Amino acid sequence: MSASFDKGYNALKEQVDASVAAFFSSCVHCGMCSDACLFFTETGAPERTPINKTEPLRRVWQQEYTLLGRIGKIFGFGKKVTDEMLTEWETLIYDSCTLCGRCSMICPVGNDIADMIRKTREGMAASGHAPPGLIGATKRAVTIGSPMGVKLPALQAQIAHVEKDTGMTIPVDVEGADYMLLLSSMEIMNFPEFIEAVGKIFKHANVSWTIASEAFEATNSGIQIGSSDIAAELVQRIVDAAAKLKVKNVISPECGHAYMAIRWEGPNLIGKPYDFKVVHILELLDDLRQQGRLKVSGRVKDKLTYHDPCQISRRGGVIDEPRNLIAMFADNFVEMPDPGKMNWCCGAGGGVSSNERADEIRLQVFQRKKDQLDAIHVDGMISACSNCRIHLEDGLEEYHMEMPVLSLTETLAENLEDK
């Protein structure tokens, strides 16, 4: 079995629904979506206009699902979708898009363009037009269990370090726990302090939790590459582990699209609702805050701002929670321009950071984040996605800017009242 153009075309046909039809019928070529997309604003390349990225899907809609298009096809009208065309669109759909969804927020006729790009990726993946880097990550995710190749021993080693350093026990495979925590490979490898922070907070707030050894990976490469089949397989592992451990809730960690994958796409991918609830770590922490179970005594005097990870805030719905939590410890918090649901993407989500081919453009578009930061002159930036954090650090270095990029959970843990 291998990828083929026919499979890709068929996948595109499956993706057209009433919303797609309404969107394409309404586009008036105003170009406002380009002004919302950092891949255009920082490069000026018109082909990176978001709606243009959906052209393969649009042609399929027009020629397969409109009467006029079908009649036109008989007479040879209408530009065809070909394998060459899909090749041409690869860098637009993968390298120049993080599925951040800003375009969907501003389109005056109401098009959810990011959603349509996500759908277009289904056709690209099935026809073999995904970036090699992303294909590699996806293969590792399915075969090894992590796109970065992190196996259970690696996680166990990190856990051991935390337990040794803090003296607390990190619960693994505890049946009947309230919460099952997922972790992104990025956190395990690059930010293991997160595990320590979570352990500390949950102990402080007396939360019953566990990590599942059979399904600890939060990242879902299937979502990034745009293959629902693969994404479903990855979600199913989590569902199976949650069932086995009989947990009530699954926590999505500080990882952007992991939340989108498990919280919003998950049940639709596997075709049935969950027997558990899904919360983002920030949602849980805010819940604990509201219940009065978090006692924060530390104050951070540095001038701080918050970078909204796209898949968590704009596309995920977790916008107020981080701000509530930051307010617990920050003395000098300022919003960057366009805060909250209109914040600008860091430039690395949606598979872009796994795509070596996109390294250059990824750093080029960081200029947008730089402009936001230059307007507020802060000492530090908080975020809640490790992929954002790694890339933000890359960008700050590239543009010779000095400031720490902090994890919200970690900062909160640092400022907890010692009991």
Next chain:
Amino acid sequence: MTETELLTWARGPGFQIATVIFVLGIALRIAEIVMMGRRGNLAEPKGSAMSSGLRTVFSRTVPDASTFKRSAFTVTAGYIFHIGLFVVIFLFAPHILFFKDLLHISWPALPSTVIDATSVVTIITLIVILVHRLKDPVKRFLSNFDDYLGWFVTILPLVTGYIAFHRVGMSAPSLIAIHILSVQLLMIVFPFTKLMHAFTIFLARWYNGAISGYRGVQS
């Protein structure tokens, strides 16, 4: 054919033909869209898709400040010509009579001098918009025959209406007939082009708001 015969034809069979194509075409396209359906969402909702969708239908009309700064021309010129078009079409007494005959409801008119001035502003704005579409890199890249045809059939009734109102060049029956025929051209072309956005925008905005609102974000 005499001028009066042309005018009477335009007011008679002309409108019949144009109405059939216009209404049938619009109904067809909307039905075609809605029939595709949408899969139900099995994830647990955080907000209300229904109320969010409804709200987006209206709220999307107002861009946020940052977006407006970047797309100021598109937004401003777009609003001027849309509002101008609305005023000229729906608030001019002879046109209101047309709608009263069609829909059996009526509403007050604006003085025809106001309509006249509005039509001039609208025509000029449309010309400026065309120039912008031809010169702006993104718009030029995106634009195709559909865009230019849509522009043409929209400005033509405005221009012919202005000429008919001021009775320049030919005698009145011909000018009014030409104006009515240009409206019918717009009606016939409408369902096959992006002009459909006048109707499908309500669906698109609703879907957008519903998808996002389900996740608890007002889009």
Next chain:
Amino acid sequence: MTKDLSRKDTTLGDALRSKGISRRSFLKFCAATASMMALPPSMIPTIANALEKARRPSVIWLSFQECTGCTESLTRAHTATVESLIFDSISLDYHHTLQAAAGHAAEAAREAAMEENKDKYLVVVDGSIPMDNPGYSTIAGISNYDMLVDTAKHAAAIVTVGTCAAFGGIPHAKPNPTGAVAVSDIIKDKPIINVSGCPPIPVVITGVLTHFLTFGTIPDLDNLGRPKTFFGQSIHDRCYRRPFYDKGLFAESFDDEGAREGWCLYKLGCKGPTTYNACATTKWNGGVSFPIESGHPCIGCSEPNFWDGGGFYKAISIPTENLTQTAIYSAAAGAAVGVAAGTLGRIKKSAAGKAHDKVTIDDLEK
């Protein structure tokens, strides 16, 4: 001293003086005529001289499928106006309604006048000509068509009086049972001046004749052959109620407040915007009033096909047919076709779903 008015060589001046018209009144008439024809005051003496010396031209008046309203309009003199005297001062050698002669004598008079004034006489026509069957309208057994062609052969010019002769008028209205046509549909080789109107304003006729008598030429005509001086402006552009149109004040029905206030009659079907005539300026009955001033919308009677113009009480901007019904049926049909097309789409999508090959990591590359 009165001249013998029956003599063909008496001038118009003689005729007027014999009727007791003073020089002053005559000049006043010339001034009024000059003004109506948009000629400068310096032309008044020219007009006066021309009319003074004008020989009484021979006029043959042919009445075909007409109601006699045009003749009535012209000859109805409430007072002895100079217009009617001008009319009397032409040598009206043939006119069904007005002439004393009848039968063979009448026809003989016509033929004699044609012969004596060969290539110099004016033909005035009112009424349309039936082409379906000559029997629909004959005079002395001669069909209208034959009489027209015969009489026009040596005419200097033809003046069609009334919309029937100019454009076909009422007999021409759907379904046109007699196959009525205008004079200009038949006569192609003579100058024709169309003085349309149902009926035309009296002074418009005399103005045309005066022009002809003064200059010996046809006045400037519009694209429908009507003299521009009288038909060059639309009623709408000269209507005294225009300010109400511009302000958006309309009568909604015949006896409502708007109607009583004298507001614009557009909504009641006024065809003023598409009608060219002198009614709004010259008015009727010696300048007393015109239809709009009396509260009735203009019916457009000086335009071709005015009777088939979609209804006198339907405003110009309203379609002539029932669009609401058409729209409802079209919407239903469109929805039906759309549902059918959409169903085909769903079937296609479902087939695509069935044809779905599950993507595994081995299927990500070719």
